[in-house]
Amino acid sequence: METKKTVLAVAAAGTVAGVAGLVLLASPAGAGEAPPALPEIGPEALVESVLSTTELPALSGAVSLENNLGLPVPGLSEMGQDGAVRVFTDGNGKHRLQLPSDGGETTVIDDGKTVWVWDSVDRTVQKTAHGAEGKGKAETPLESRFADPATAARELVDTMRADSTVAVDGTARVAGRPVYQLVLAPQPDERTLLREIRVSVDSETRVPLQIEVLANGQADPAVKVGFTEFTAGPQDASLFQFTPPAGAEVTEQTPDKEFRGESAEDLFAGLDIEPYGEGWDTVLTGTVPADLLTSQLPTGPRGEAGPGGNPLDLLGTIGKEVSGDFGTGYVIKAKVGTALITEDGKVALGFVPEEVVTEAVNQMK
Amino acid sequence: MTTAPVRAPLPRLLRSELRFMLRRPRTLIALLALAIMPVIAGVSIAIAADSMGGGRNAAIEGIASMVEGNGMMLPVLVLLLAVTMLLPLIGSMWAADAIAGEAATGGLRNLLLAPVSRVRLLAVKAFGVATLSLLAVVVMAVVSVLAGVVFLGGAEMVTVSGTTLPFTEALGRVALLVVAVTVQVWAVAAVALAISTCTDHPLVVLAAATGGIIIFTVLGEIPSLDWLHPLLLTESWEAVADVARDPLPMNGLTEGFLRAACYLVIGYSLALARIVTRDG
Amino acid sequence: MTIDPPALSPKPGVGAGGLSGVRRRAVTHDVRADEQVNSVAGMTMAQAPAGLAARTRDLRKVYGRTVAVNHVDLDVPVGSVLGMLGPNGSGKTTTIRMLLGLVTPTAGTVELLGHPLPDGAAAALPDVGALVESPGFHPFLSGRENLLRCAAAEPRLATGAMAGAVDVALERVGLAAAAGRRYRGYSLGMKQRLGLAAALLLPRRLVVLDEPTNGLDPAGTREVRAVIADLHDAGTTVLVSSHLLAEVEATCTHVAVLHRGSVVAQGGLRELLEAGSTGLLVTTPDVTVAVNALRDNRIPARATPEGVYADLTATTAPEVVANLVRAEVAVHEVRRQRTGLEDLFARLTENDTVHHRLSDDGPADVLDEEFPR
Structure with missing residues (x-):
């Protein structure tokens, strides 16, 4: 038999738990968490390992952009509001991007031979044979012309050091994954509004997960692009296949034309x-x-x-x-x-x- | 005669409560209205493809543009429309009747006098409200599926992402949608039940629920209050449309589910505190 | 109001002779009940004796700034039929609601069938049937369905026995013929009967009826009396609040009179009517001081034109005088008061207020009707 006091105690505990749960939901994931312990790494080695990742590994994730420029950027701000861009790659040149647009979705699927662009609002499909539009733009890997990543990295870091300080500034978590933070800051004599550029490099796959641009006198990054979700691992092959749905209007683009813009x-x-x-x-x-x-x-x-x-x-x-x-x-x-x-x-x-x-x-x- | 506490069997109480609620004319009218809505939506889309547009909400528009000739998308559109106001209000109406309405007619006294402990009384009432809310969502979903297939055609679902799901998988998505929407309605009804325990006037509960939903929606549209948005229950409601995307993104749905669970716990806790202290 | 012919037929053993039968039984039970009252009088805050079906001590309820009930010590002896009398706003309904655990007292204790409330409610309430204020039923359900809903909540009723118990209860209050009709179409009297049926769904140890004859025609009133008499014969304790003095005289063995939130008199009916030792009249100029001094010691007291009236149900004359002397009240004269129920009631409730009108200008035995909230 429950007495009034017990019931009230349970009710009070329930209310507190509910409110705590809401606050927990509202606070950003990983806030207050200690930075992960990772083996030490120098900037050259870190850059080298990033450069040697010529192609993205198989992954699925979501990329979002935070624009705090103080200027509306058409297109970009809309992307931030509607939600994250969902990204899938199989690690072998096949990609799938899902961009929210006007409550619907624009899906870009590169099945290795053809690029399909599906627009749910118009229910149209643009089909482009491979050639013009190759890779997803949100995570275009660094150019693969660096045949020798070690040398390239050294040269790159050396070049950057002419006007910048390059350092690995500890570790953090991005999209729940431990990352190294590569920080590029201008030399004191540089006449720039930027304070630093912070690149978060996944400690395991060495994929840059997030880039933050910080301006002078601003605590929050002016621009922050990065993964909010990131899962490395083989992806279902059906993700990279596309069959135009019934009732969709299909137009074919010639390969030498950009598919838009x-x-x-x-x-x-x-x-x-x-x-x-x-x-x-x-x-x-x-x-x-x-x-x-x-x-x-x-x-x-x-x-x-x-x-x-x-x-x-x-x-x-x-x-x-x-x-x-x-x-x-x-x-x-x-x-x-x-x-x-x-x-x-x-x-x-x-x-x-x-x-x-x-x-x-x-x-x- | 022994005076050891004996309890009326819970299943019997629950059955009695359900039978009672289902006999209520206003329950039947509400369910009928909910069943008619998808039919009207299906017919009007079949006649004039753009009739569901209107551009008041990007998420609704995004789904609306997918409905034509894509009948399995109708339940998504109908429930997305209904979850923003209609279904929460109907859940609130049942919550309002459950305690405040009974108090207004004096029936609550009968129930309190019948030695059902107040905690069990609340549990029985919460069960009744929750079951009818589920029933309301299921009725809408089932009628929407039928109306969609009959009036708009297409037993497969073309998702917003451009993929085509076979009928069984599409039904699975609708089932997930039913669960997601029901949990949101439950959360509103739990808060409404808490208000219901504080008053003898069911209309106060309905007014409070309506006002609360409108205020939450407005707050959710003020960008400078973005720190507040994760606390607002209404923020999860658009995410139910995620069931129409492929592959299924679970983030928004999970977050909405957790947020609703928090509101559910808070609502029932407050209702519990109030029902044991209120004067019959 | 229309009542089907079967409903009017008197119960076996009650009818023309029913009234006198009730009175006779009431008198015979008085002897036992008196002893209980006397034995209780001396022990105030101790554990409730087995002889009390319900008991309150120092009960107080405050709504905002309004004191609805104050210092109520009510004893309901087992086997008694206790009539609770009092004008509008005297705290009858509030007291009953606290007694049933519906309302949480601001202060004081309630024991129901030996179980302290509110924690003992689950143990006590299955044996208590109650009809409080307007019965709350649902208009769209039939009388039988409404009762089935109540029956489902009764712990002592097996699921298989629910329908049978409902039919018996409907028969008992004369509603069997109208059981299938919607509650919406019931007359006031039929609604009241249905409420009574809900209270009588299964054998109870205590039945609490708040204004049970409200809205009933004379035949219905007689039937309620018969039901109360039946309950009394079966050994059930009955607590009934009423505005009909005749009804109380006809059915009750005990009486408690409430006025302005306090019990101004209580005890066996015959004792109050005939023993004549119910009160003490004190002639004094310090009326307010005297009343307050007595009430502070929980001796029911009120102002009269000549001085102060003190109720002796739970105390003795020397005790009263001692209290007055302690409070330095100037006492000119002390004498015993002899009274009949009507006189008693009129005196207890009509004076010391200019605005409160009672039976003096209406039918002698009818008080203001107490309206539900």
Whole structure:
């Protein structure tokens, strides 16, 4: 027989347990956990081991992006809101990516011969024979042209050391896995807004699991891309096969065309990009055709009110008008970098403060 | 005569409670309404493909775009629509009737006088509410499957990820969906039951549940409160649509399940504390 | 109100002669009950003796700032039919609800069939049948289905015996013919009968009836009396609250009178009516001090036009005087009060308040009807 006191005690314990459970659910996984103990490793050896992983091992995981730039990045911010990108690879060049979009999903399957892109909102399938679109973009492995990873790593680290301090800063956990943290920080004389770039390398597979970009004076990373789930191991072969579902509209793409974003490609080709400076304060400079800046902007894809006017007007709303030797232009500042666009189409951007981009524009012809 | 405590057999109490709830006209009306909803949805989609759009919620839109000609997706759409308001309210209605409603008619006194301990009384009531909530979700799911196959066709499920699941596997996904939705409804009903033990007015319970769901939904849409979002029960509700993705992502479903379990424990604990202290 | 002819037929052995039969039995039982009351009087806070079916000590219930019940020491002797009398708001229903464990007392103790509440509720309640305030049944179920729902919760009823017990109880309250009809269509009297049937589903040791004749026509009232008489014959203790003095006189062996949340008189009916030693009239100018002094010592007392009236059910005259002297009350005169139930009741409840009207302007034996919440 239960007395009132026992019942009340049980009820109180239950309430506390429930609230504790909620708080536990709300707190990030692994918070407060001691960093895992891993054998010591030098930066060269760590980089070497990363480079020798020319192809991703078989894995499944989820990648998400945290954007704290202080600037909306079209496309990227949407990806962060809708949820993580799910990634599958079989370790032999077959990939599957599932990107959330508009409540539906865009699934990209590379079965080794053909790349299929399924869009659930339109219920369309794009089929591209292999050639143009090879690898998943979220985890493109480092280039395999380093025939000798040991040498390459040494050279790479040496190059980086010219303007950076490279160190292994202890261990941590990413997606529940123990990682080494490779930290690249600019030398004190570098004129950059960045404080450091932190790469978390899986201690077992040596896959970089997470990249964080930290700006000066910011506690939280300005950009954080990484796995939130990561499971290494053989994947079910059926994941990398695709049969267009009944009722889907299938279009075939020719291999030499990008499966999407060709206009962006053209744009960048016309920009005539040149670097200015070196190391952390490298500024990319280029020229935008002046007519592009004054052309009329299209309205938004879903019919939402477009900013209206031409790109220069838009720049006027998000940037700050400045003038100098280069004439008149607009400066757009984010936490990690600065961009300057002049009215005559000169563009400079980098992870640097305003005076460096101004300097870069001034030296342009 | 001995006075050793004797208890009425629990199965008998549970049976009696269920029979009672199923005889209630409002229970039958609610179940009928829930059964009609998928039929209306199925017919209207079959007639006008875009009728379920409207763009109020990305997750709903994402599923809605998949329903046409894909009947096994109808239960996902219907339950996704219903889990955001209709089903929690119906669960709350039963929770409201269970204690507050009985108190309003004086029936609670009868039950307290019949020497059913208050803890057992709450257990019986919670069982009744939970069983009917499950029944409500099952009714919706079964009618949706039938309406989907009949009006929209396609015994296979084309998932949001573009894969095609055979009928049996699709049924398995619907079963998982039923479990996921039911647990969320249970969580709301448990909290509603706690409120129900504090008042004699069933409408207060319904108003509190409706208000709570609306407030939680609004809070969930304020980005600057993102630290609060993992605490909100409503945050798990869209994840039930994950059953329509392939391979099945379990993260959102598991998290939703755990969150609902926390609310369930809190709700029943508070209800327990209140029922043993309340005056009949 | 319509009642089917079978429902009106009197029970065997009760009917025209039923009233006198009840009275006669009541008187014969008085002797035993009186002894119990007397034996109880001396021992206040000790373990409840076997002779009490229910007992409260120093019971108090406060709702917000309203004191509903204060210092109630109620004794319900085993085998008695105790009538609880009191005007509106006198705390009758609150006391009954505390007695049944429905309401948690603010202070004080309750023992029900020898089990302290609330922890002993599970042991005590199976032997208690109760009809409290308006019976709460569900309008969409028939009378029989409503009772079956109650029966399912009765621990002492085997599952196979439920239907039989329900039919017997329906027969007993004269509802057998209307058992299949929905509760929604029941008249007030039929609803009351169904509540009574729920209380009588199986043999009880104690039956508590709050206003059982509420809404019943004269025939129904007679039947309730017959049921109470039957219960009494079977040795069941009955606690009945009523606003009908005639009914109490006809059916009860014991009486407790509540007024403003306190018991102002209790004891055997005959004792209260005829023994005449129920009260002490004290003439004093310090009325308030005197009343408070006596109530502080849990002697029921109230102000009268001449002074103070002290109830002697649980105490003696010297005790009262001693208390008054201790409180430095100036006592001019002390004399015994002789009273009849009606007089007693009127005096106990009507004075010392300007706003409280009682039987003085209505039918002599009818108090204000006590409405359910």
